[in-house]
Structure formats: structure tokens, C-alpha cells
Amino acid sequence: MKTSARGQAVERFRDNRLFEGVDADIIERIAPKLGVLRKKPGEIIFREGEPGNSLYLVGEGCVKIAKAADSVDCEIFDYVNQGNFFGATALLAGEPHSTTATAVEPALIGALTEDTFQEILELSPSRLHMNFLRAITARVRSVNNHFMRETMRAERLRVAGALANAMIHDLKNPVCIARCCSDLITTESADAHLRELSKMLTDTVNGILGMTLDLLDYTRGSVSVSKRLVSIWRLLDEVNRQSLHLLPSKNIEFVKHIRYQGNIDLDLERFVHALGNVIGNAMHAMARGGTLTFTIDAIDDQVVMRISDTGSGIAPEAIPTLFEPFERYSDLEANGVGLAVAKAIVEAHGGKISVSSVVDKGTTVDIRLPKPNGE
Numbered sequence: 001m002k003t004s005a006r007g008q009a010v011e012r013f014r015d016n017r018l019f020e021g022v023d024a025d026i027i028e029r030i031a032p033k034l035g036v037l038r039k040k041p042g043e044i045i046f047r048e049g050e051p052g053n054s055l056y057l058v059g060e061g062c063v064k065i066a067k068a069a070d071s072v073d074c075e076i077f078d079y080v081n082q083g084n085f086f087g088a089t090a091l092l093a094g095e096p097h098s099t100t101a102t103a104v105e106p107a108l109i110g111a112l113t114e115d116t117f118q119e120i121l122e123l124s125p126s127r128l129h130m131n132f133l134r135a136i137t138a139r140v141r142s143v144n145n146h147f148m149r150e151t152m153r154a155e156r157l158r159v160a161g162a163l164a165n166a167m168i169h170d171l172k173n174p175v176c177i178a179r180c181c182s183d184l185i186t187t188e189s190a191d192a193h194l195r196e197l198s199k200m201l202t203d204t205v206n207g208i209l210g211m212t213l214d215l216l217d218y219t220r221g222s223v224s225v226s227k228r229l230v231s232i233w234r235l236l237d238e239v240n241r242q243s244l245h246l247l248p249s250k251n252i253e254f255v256k257h258i259r260y261q262g263n264i265d266l267d268l269e270r271f272v273h274a275l276g277n278v279i280g281n282a283m284h285a286m287a288r289g290g291t292l293t294f295t296i297d298a299i300d301d302q303v304v305m306r307i308s309d310t311g312s313g314i315a316p317e318a319i320p321t322l323f324e325p326f327e328r329y330s331d332l333e334a335n336g337v338g339l340a341v342a343k344a345i346v347e348a349h350g351g352k353i354s355v356s357s358v359v360d361k362g363t364t365v366d367i368r369l370p371k372p373n374g375e
Helices: 004-010 022-033 088-093 112-122 123-188 193-220 232-240 268-285 314-321 339-347
Strands: 036-039 045-046 053-058 062-068 074-081 100-103 108-112 227-231 253-260 262-266 290-299 302-309 352-358 362-370
Touching: 004 123, 022 112, 053 062, 053 088, 053 352, 062 108, 088 123, 088 193, 108 112, 112 123, 193 232, 193 268, 227 232, 232 253, 232 262, 262 268, 268 290, 268 302, 268 339, 268 362, 314 352, 339 352
Parallel strands: 253 290
Antiparallel strands: 036 108, 045 100, 053 108, 062 074, 062 100, 227 262, 290 302, 302 362, 352 362
């Protein structure tokens, strides 16, 4: 890095929390010893298990501190923003890092070696000790809050899983009886309307059982899917039979824009359940009626579905935990497991789901699935 560019970069660290109250001449003295790193989004700053021999200052951007839960997922402990620092625990303990630090966005990082940090301690011991104590206390509180949330979440999922398991056990006989009665009506009756009602009964019973199985799989930590090519129109027919037919009775207008009319590789039954959860939330948000818009597009190598409503909208502070089960987002309402299960089903298809919303204007759920080869 050129001298002028390095000087400009070092200036970004002067207001770091580590240096609060530290004399400017002390900062000037250690500035030449500050290592300057630029990291792209997704780049690793240090990995779990690597030596903890440096302290890191964030001059620009944001850094994620996480611990690998398995080969795919990670458990996020904290985000370190501009003006803060990280890596202190491993440095003080003289032990390897217990987490992995990754740049979330383009980041400017300053690295202080153990020797340089010791030099600052000798030059300004009182201020640095206080700054460190405050930072470590804040970090411990953050990790403790995270631990408590995860513990409560795990307990809730355990209870939900036990409930789902009991429901499936208790539903077997009633479901079997309902199916037999429905099949008998279909076989014996010549009344077309009665046969249609019988089919609706069978679909409803199967839907209840299917949603309970979805919940059980979710609480066990994995949702399996059996995918095959399904046309967009077949998908819409199933969604209509299970969810959309309820809209007129709720004074909700249905509008669709189908700009991709090919096939999608999916588990029809499970994916329809996921869409049903989303549509159910939209109906709840439009208690006095409104418009539900279903849009399907092909964008690059993805099939993009958007479900938009004109309902009450979602408060900005509730968006980050929207896909977390049982999270409370107001004094009166809390998330169930519908969106959490929907997210698990979409991700099991190799897709992504996101939500955008404006209070009193409405909400849009964006679902993106891989487009099958040759489509």
C-alpha cells in the first residue's frame, strides 16, 4: 500500500473505541506499527483455531464473528461495526481463536500485534484498561443474550416437536376414518357437488397431516424433499385448491402475473404447504380485505416468485426475526412456526426467501428457486 494511501487508511482508526481518551501523540507513535488490511465481503480475517496474537480494529465495514456448527451452517455470535475492535479475548488469554471472523461488507481492518498492544498498555495503561473492560463487558453481555435466546428457542422447538409427534400419533385414526368416509362418498355418490366436497375434505385432512409432518421435520433440524419437475400451472392449481379458494370469502382480490410458464423442480406437496403459510399470513394481515398479487418471473438462472399483499405491513424491527419461531414482535403478537417452516422448505429446495414490508402499505415475500436446466 502506498504511503499516502496508508496514511489515509490509518486515519480511519483514530476514532476507534480502543483509543478513546488516549493522547494523540501516543496514537501517532504506534501508527507506523499498525497493519492495514482490506477485505472483500466473505473474506476470512482469522479462522477458529488460528493463533490469537493480534487485536483487530474496524476502520470501515462490518465483521461477523461466528462459530461453525457443522460443515454447512454457522452460529453467529456478534457483528463488529466500524469504530469497534475484536480478537481481544484470544489475545489476552494467549490462546487460539475460538471463533471465525469474516468480512460482511468491504472492510478496512487494522491489526495490532501483541508487542504493539503491550506498548500502548505501557504508554496509556489507565485509559486502555478502561476501554478494554467496557468492550469486553459489552461483548460478554451480547454473547450471554445470544446464549439465552438460543436456549429458549431450543426449548420451544423441543416442546413443539413433542407436540407435533403426539398430534401425528393421535391423528392417525381420525385421519384414516375421514379418508375412508371420503373415499366411500366418492365411490358411491353420483352427486357431482357432493363428490367435490368429498375431495375437499380429503385434501384438507391430508393438508393438516402434511403440515404437522413439516413441523415435526423442522423441529428435528432437517426438512427432506422429494423433487420432480412440475409445471407452473400445476403448482398454481394446487395452491388454489388449498389456499387461494378462501380469498373471496375474506373480501380479498387475487391478481396474478405469470411471466415464466415453464417447469420447476420441487416437492409439490411440501412447497404448496410453504406457500400456504405465506398466503395465510397475508390473509391475516388483510383482515378488512385487500389485494393479493402472485408474480412469477425467470431472472437469469432463477425462478422468482413474489407474493404481495396490501395489508397492515410489518414493523422494521420485526423483520430480522421474522423467520425465527415463536419470536415476539409486539405486545399482542408473536411469530408461530409457519414462516420458519416455509423458510426451511424453500432452503431444502436450494432456494432463498426474503421479506420486505412497509407499515400500513403491505408486505412482499420474495422466493427464489434454481431454474431447471433446459428451461
